[in-house]
Amino acid sequence: MTTPGPGPLPSPVPASVPPPVTSPPNPARRHLAALVIGCLLLLPGLGMLLGGAGVVGAYAFGRDSAGYLALTLPSVHSATPAVTAEDVIVQTGPDVPAWVLDRLDLDVRLAVTPSAGGAAVFVGVAPEAQLTAYLDGVAHDQVVGVTEPRNGAPRAAVLRTTPGANTASAPTGQTFWTSAVTGTGRQQLTWQVTGGQWAAAIMNADGSAGIDVAATLGVRAGFLLPLGLLLLGIGLVVTGLAVALVIRGARTGGPSRGEPAPGAGVPAVPSPLGSAAHGTSAAPEPWHTHARAVSPVALDARLDAPLSRWLWLVKWFLAIPHVVVLALLWVAFVVVSVVAFVAILLTGRYPRGLFDFNVGVLRWSWRVGYYCGNGGLGTDRYPPFSLDDDPDYPAHLSIAYPERLSRGLVLVKWWLLAIPHYLILGLLVGGSWGWTAARDEGWRVDPVGGGILGLLVVVAGLFLLFTDRYPRSLFDLVVGLNRWVYRVVAYAALMTDAYPPFQLDEGGAETPPPPPTPPVPPDRVDSRQLTG
Known part of the structure; x- marks a missing residue:
């Protein structure tokens, strides 16, 4: 004789349809803006700070007995x-x-x-x-x-x-x-x-x-002394504000790419108990994703841990052998690009051997830059002397080989079509300014190298030196900017006809991980699984 099982469970209380979700202000953009503004303020702030210290030092120690x-x-x-x-x-x-x-x-x-x-x-x-x-x-x-x-x-x-x-x-x-x-x-x-x-x-x-x-x-x-103290005061205020903005911008303003916010990531599944207790169903905010651009240039980097606090200060010296070799390789890169220009113009194809060589030069440059330059200081492992990809090294670059290239585009894409990107890269890579003195012309302002990307890398180095950590959000931003740079370089070097996207794809991985699978709510368990 069988005992009848329990009856069907009560139906969940219907939840009211939540109103359409409007995207709130993106916290990542606010943090990015704070980081950029902080970096831009850091240079004049340090300049006034050092200038004021120099003036006060000259007043204190550079005068003779008569003043x-x-x-x-x-x-x-x-x-x-x-x-x-x-x-x-x-x-x-x-x-x-x-x-x-x-x-x-x-x-x-x-x-x-x-x-x-x-x-x-x-x-x-x-x-x-x-x-x-x-x-x-x-x-x-x-x-x-x-x-x-x-x-x-x-x-x-x-x-x-x-x-x-x-x-x-x-x-x-x-x-x-x-x-x-x-x-x-x-x-x-x-x-x-x-x-x-x-x-x-x-x-x-x-x-x-x-x-x-x-x-x-x-x-x-x-x-002289009031001027020095004034410069010191203004420099301290501007530098302090810049550091505060950089620290705020370097903090994770929200979930990392590929990680949903707590309670987000799935459609709203109301709880009967919550609805009964509160009379409303609180729908979690949906997880907003931003699709990455499709590009034949794949640039990846892995942030090594732990990183030395001080090694980044001397990496530029340790990388001198690489710099010498790369100087020669980039001369060959230009020559190969000219030969490829003629080949594409006549045949519509980029000779595979020449293509692989230029990809190797870019790959080598990316590894060295990731070790000691604008690439981000993300590893302490010494780069290999090789044009080939090293699967064990934490920085990788690959470019899909194009079977056919446009003969017409090869005439204009490397200079005319790429001008908008050149303007942006001029700000990212070479857009900082400095004061110089000319003997016959007095003081003037001249551009110097570094740009926003260089300032971000210096900030990352300062974080390592003083806090022994590399902010993940800052790392993602630096790698994203480098990804933009190498996409433009590959386009200007005639290696692809795919126009570089005006998009900052942050993060070390070229393809971000998918969001985690949400757990099944208890109220969705099939009642047939219950036995008497």
Whole structure:
């Protein structure tokens, strides 16, 4: 006799259909923006910080007992009647009020010692226009720069000669000098700077040709210490803000690629108990995925662990043999690309042997870059000297061989069609800026290498140095940027007709893992599995 089993379980309480899901602001984008802005602020912040420290250090340790910062020229020699400094003393425009320089509290000291003990020397400061008129038609040398001491050679003045007469009227008889001293032996002129355009001259007292002196130019600036402290303060604020943004951006702002958020990843399955208790069904947020671009260029990297805190500081030195070999290989890469250009134009095919060689050069470059350069510092394993793929190495690159290539595209894709990507890569790889000084042109801004990608790698190195960890989100971003770079390089090198996507595919793996399979909710268990 059988006992009847239990009756069917009560049907789950129907759940109301959740409203359409609207995508919230993407936290990954917010973190990416914070990371990029932080990196962009880091460079000027460090520049002001180091500049302020240099100014304060010069004020504290570079002054003499009288408070002057001095520049000594052991020898100033000229065969002309005068040596002038017309553009490097002080220049202010006519619209600049005189009180500006008065507030700066700037003093100039010019000391001159003739090589011949009995010679009478003259040193004077005058308005630039009047000094120019006085020396009109007279030969003279103008100081346009100062060389730095190298290989034991002393510092020297760089002179630019203006031809003319070999004698000048005696400077001691002129009345336009604002400040002047004359006599035998060491002569020292001290002048408080005021607004205007001024110039200095060193001459023989009788205006004759032939000057051979040692000179010392000193500057005492009351604003130097406040300026240094101001730069230090601003640099600390900007650098602190940049570091905070970088740390925020390097943190995982949400689930990693391929990992659903807690409670997400499956359609909403309401719980009868939850519905009964609360009267509503809380539908979890759906898992939003972003499909990766389809590209014949596959770039993969594996983040090794543990990584040395300090080895990244010397990897560039250890990789010098690779750099030398790659310099030669890239010359061959360019030559092979030119040969391939002709072959594609005539036959529509990229010779397989040439293609494999260029892929090997890119693969070698990616391994070395991943070890010590913009690739990300993601491994401490020394790269192999090989064009072939090394299955054991944590960085891989492969490009699918194209059976046919367009003869028409080969004429324009490497320069015209790739221009948008070149502009982007210019920012990513070579878009940082620096201050340089030109002897005749003053200070100017010039581009320097590195770009955003280089800054991100430096930030990763600093994380390793101070925290002994490599933020995963930062690693994914660096590899994604490199993936973009190599896709463009392969396209510009005529190795594919597939236009590089304007898409940042982050992560070390070319194909992200699928989301985990969600567990079966208890309320979906088949009632027929229950036995009496």
